[in-house]
Amino acid sequence: MIVVIAEVLPQLDRFDTDSGSLEELHEICDRLSACDDARDAVPRVLKFIEQNPHADLGCPGPLVHFLEQFFRSGYEEALASSVEQRPTLLNAWMLNRLINGTEGNEKRRYRLVMERVAAHASDSEVRKLAAEFLGR
Template sequence: MNSLREFEHQLFRLDPAATDFLLRVDELVEAVPESDRNEGLIEPIFAFFEAHPLDDMGAPGTLVHLTEGFYPSYTERLLDSLRTQPSYNAILMANRILNGRLSDQERSKYMSALVETAKTPDLPRALQDLVHRFLERRRKLDAES
């Protein structure tokens, strides 16, 4: 694979509902040369998540792990995704950040983002439930510490 554009093209040809999706996405990422694994991959990955908002894609899966390798470079794009086109994977990624060591300010930022995501008009019930489960769990953990 020789370009970011080719990665995006191949990514959008994948169907997260296909039985071989996990294998195919792994192969796609493995085909990206190490020298091309950079922040340029963040945008097409989030666009793919937004195009398939209800698909977990491995929970967390190859795409989430790849993106998380660019922390904190992707966090503004993550917050934007939660505000504008919430997806299973963006919600999952915010929760995974919350599970890490954060300052009170950072924790508040991601908790607020999830609270606002839950208020998104026409948010599918499955995503509402996911956000509420993560928020409830996080509040319980925070109360215990």
């Protein structure tokens, strides 16, 4: 059976972060991962994280596992953009994992994003977490 993201993403959009289970979120992510065009779902999954900044989405959780399978396939820049647009505890945490997994100019670029979050995020919890990641 061929699964395409256009059939799965509406399930993510309908996922109720108050009453939905992590098991249900795992199932959605498993279905997304099975899609030939799964990488195309990265922006929508990041947007879902942005739109649910205080939801318990796991730690690291199925969304992080789904996204990180695209490490070195464009995920990095999409994540950095997401954090710059709307920093949340989860995407800042993911950015820290990215910082820890890169070197050189790439690492410096992502640290600069984290520095901006630590200085300017509207959510004080996110600012504090970013500062901790930076060793402040």
